Amino acid sequence: MSTANDKPLALVTGGARGIGRAIAERLCEDGFAVTILDREREAGEATAAELSRQGHTVTFEAADLSDHASLGPLIARLPVPTVLVNNAGLFDNRPLFDLEAGDFARMMDVNVTALFLLSQAAARRMQPGGRIVNIASRAFLGAKGHAHYVASKAAVVGLTRAMAMELLPQGIAVNAVAPGAVETEMVARQSPEARAALLALQPTGKLAAPADIANAVAFLASARTDFIYGQVLMVDGGKSLGGGMGL
Ligand SMILES: NC(=O)c1ccc[n+]([C@@H]2O[C@H](COP(=O)([O-])OP(=O)(O)OC[C@H]3O[C@@H](n4cnc5c(N)ncnc54)[C@H](O)[C@@H]3O)[C@@H](O)[C@H]2O)c1
Secondary structure: OEOOOOOEEEEEEOOOOHHHHHHHHHHHHOOOEEEEEEOOHHHHHHHHHHHHHOOOOEEEEEOOOOOHHHHHHHHHHOOOOOEEEEOOOOOOOEOHHHOOHHHHHHHHHHHHHHHHHHHHHHHHHOOOOOEEEEEOOHHHHOOOOEHHHHHHHHHHHHHHHHHHHHHHHHOOEEEEEEEOOEOOHHHHOOOHHHHHHHHHOOOOOOOEOHHHHHHHHHHHHOOOOOOOOOOEEEEOOOHHHOOOOOO
C-alpha cells in the first residue's frame, strides 16, 4: 500500500506531459508518491526530475501501453499502488469514410485494452481503499470526425461502470473524468480552423487548463469519495449541457 518513504503510491499513465503531468503534480501535492508510466522516456524522465526538484517523490517507468504482454509484469514489479490513473490516450482526426479496421485497432489497443489490463493487474494487488480513475472524454457523447476515438471513450465509460461494480466488494472505487477540450499538445496539433470550432462550442469561451482536470482526478483519487462508484465527472466548462436556448 505504501512506498519506501511511506507515502501512498499513485500510478499515472501518460504522465510525461499534458493532462497526465498536471495529474502527477496535483497528486504529489496531495501527498502521494507518483510513478509516471509513459512511452516517451526523455519527456517522462524530465518531468519526474522537475517534480522531484520541487520536493515531490516522483519516478518514471518507460512503458508502451500497446505492448499488452508487458503490462501485467510491469504492475507486478512496482510497489502496490493506492491509486491508478489511466490517463494515456491516443487521439486522431479521421472522417468516417476514411476509417479502416487498423485505425480502430490502434485506438482501442491504447485507450481501452491497455486501460483494462492495467486496471485488472493493479486491482489484483490493491488494498481496500484503492482508487482507479479513468480519463474518458466529453466526446463519448458523440462528436464528428473521429468515430474511433468516440467509440474508445464510450468504451472507457462502460468499463468504468463494469469495473466499479466488480471491484466495489473489494473496497476499490472506480470512476472516470470526462474532459472537454483542454489546452495540451493534443489540441495544439489541431488546425486553426478546428481550434476555432472548438472554442465556438465552449460556453466559457476558453478551453480547460490541465489543472482543471487534475483537480477532478484528485477528488476521485482521495479517500473522501467513499460512496462514489462508477461515475463520470464531466469537466467541460458546461459544453455538455445543451444549446442554451431552453428548447
Ligand atoms: N486534450 C484534450 O482536449 C482532451 C480532451 C478530452 C480527453 N482527453 C484525454 O486526456 C488524456 C490525456 O490527453 P492529453 O491531451 O494530455 O494528451 P497528450 O497527447 O498531450 O499526452 C498523452 C500522453 O500519453 C502518452 N502515451 C500515448 N500513447 C501511449 C502509449 N502507447 N504508451 C504509453 N504512453 C502513451 C504520451 O506519450 C503522452 O505523454 C487522453 O486520454 C485524452 O484522450 C484529452
